[in-house]
Amino acid sequence: MIRVFLVLLALLAVFFVLALALGDQRLPFSVVLGALLGAGETPGHVQTIVTGLRLPRATLAILVGAALGVAGAICQAVLRNPLAEPGLLGINAGAALAAMMIIVQAGTVPESLLPLATFAGAVTMIAVIFGFAWRGGTTSLRIILIGVGLSAMAGAGASFIATFGEIALVQRAMVWLAGSLQDSRWIKVQTLLIWASPVFLMIWMAARELDLIALGDTVARGRGQQVDLQRVLMMLACAVLAGASVAAAGPIAFVGLAAPHMARALAGRRHVALIPAAALIGALIVLVADLAARRAMPPLQLPVGVVTALLGAPFFGYLLWKKRYD
């Protein structure tokens, strides 16, 4: 178990350094290190590239991936469904609708409100889904079905706005919708850290609630768990994590679904190990995917969400294939 975490951390460190060194201007390791440590002989423009552009981007990739991985692990435990992911709860659709409104109808609302609006869109969507699903209690299936239905409606709303929007603006919105780390700034890193880290800690400390709720409502109630309360709290945590990451980088596909599955294969089912493993794997996926997105067709930068799916899906398939006899 410890070995799994050490390997994941080592991989993360390697790709972190690579993310700082590789780019349109390739930098040797020593220069990267010098810039990081603020050595006096580092030229100004190199300093800017490393600490002003690449460092916040790599850091944001790690945070976004970790938040999505944990949000996915929560979803899959609470909804007891291996296909569950934050997107299923309408987080992406809610955020997309908000983003469409802001970007396409630019001019009326300042675009600096985009992160706030998408976060609000994501969290509102979950609240609405819970509101509809609540009938003196909830069930996983009802939440999933209502989530799918309302997501489709929000998606239709976003498409409707896109149809009447100005082409250039719609295209910008579409790039945002694919998920991109191109606009990574320290303020985004800070915001995400402030929202996500307390939630992450709480979830990790309450990992055993997830262990139990994953066994089903009847079993959990028979052990004295307040299932409905836990489900609301956990979904709220999931909404904050995923919503904050969507606000920072747009909806990055696939990470929330795949990272928890990979984490389960490597670290087992107990959430006290699964949660940090899902965070590390999510971080690794987004970091590697963003590196690939930047370097695949320079100078063009692909949206990272496109690459997570392209990179992640085959690995996911390999994992399922390898475990097919278990």
Place this chain on the structure above:
Amino acid sequence: MTERLYGLGMRDATLGYGRGGPVIEDLSLTIPSRRFTALLGPNGCGKSTILHGLAGLHTPQCGEVVLDGKSIRALGTKALARRVGLLAQTASAPDGLTVGELVRQGRYPHRPVFGAWSGADEDAVESALRRTSMTGYRDRPVDSLSGGQRQRAWIAMTLAQQSDILLLDEPTTYLDLAHQIDVLGLMRRLVDQEGATVVAVLHDLVQAARYADHLVLIRGGRIVAQGAPISVLTPENVKAVFGVDVVILSDPDSAAPICLPRCNGAATSNPQA
């Protein structure tokens, strides 16, 4: 009902699901403490609903569920789970979950919100595994086990909860004869040696009469008869509850009543009709 109710019981309880109307209505039931009680009745008669009601999973629409003279509503869910453990029917574990991980879950009501795993928790898990002969399977995934082992793993989880009252919904269904006897023998030992109170939904009248101290015959959400096996298992009662004509024999070993359906016995196949 003026006398105080000790142990677990229901007072004029009405329980049901959503718009389907009540499954049981105005039911009063006292579970004898430190005894093995078997709930018997045809499918859909409300046995599981009663069990879930007793475990506090359903709040009665009217009436109340009572533990030691007080409504269980006054207890927190964890406090109740420390007294009453429920093993529901056909629970299924997620793929890959090991027996040890499953049994640990029984300790949930004993741990404070952010509390660490304690020595007492570990002892309870070890003991539960030992009593169900599952110690050697601790690291095996539950979904890789046979039906009988799986059932024992779930029972071990319920034992790890260390509640003095155990409610089991069809613990012997889907088990072969040897495993049925194993499970019933374990229940018997829990009552005789550890002073536990066991309530189980059973289908086999012969086994119920042999292992249980107290039988409750239920039909259509109402109690038809209750008491010691020898007084409850009469041809009239069995006919009234199951609609089957039986002859009652006597077990040469234990003198427990044995219900044997008569040839051409099932005159009315559906007692609910």
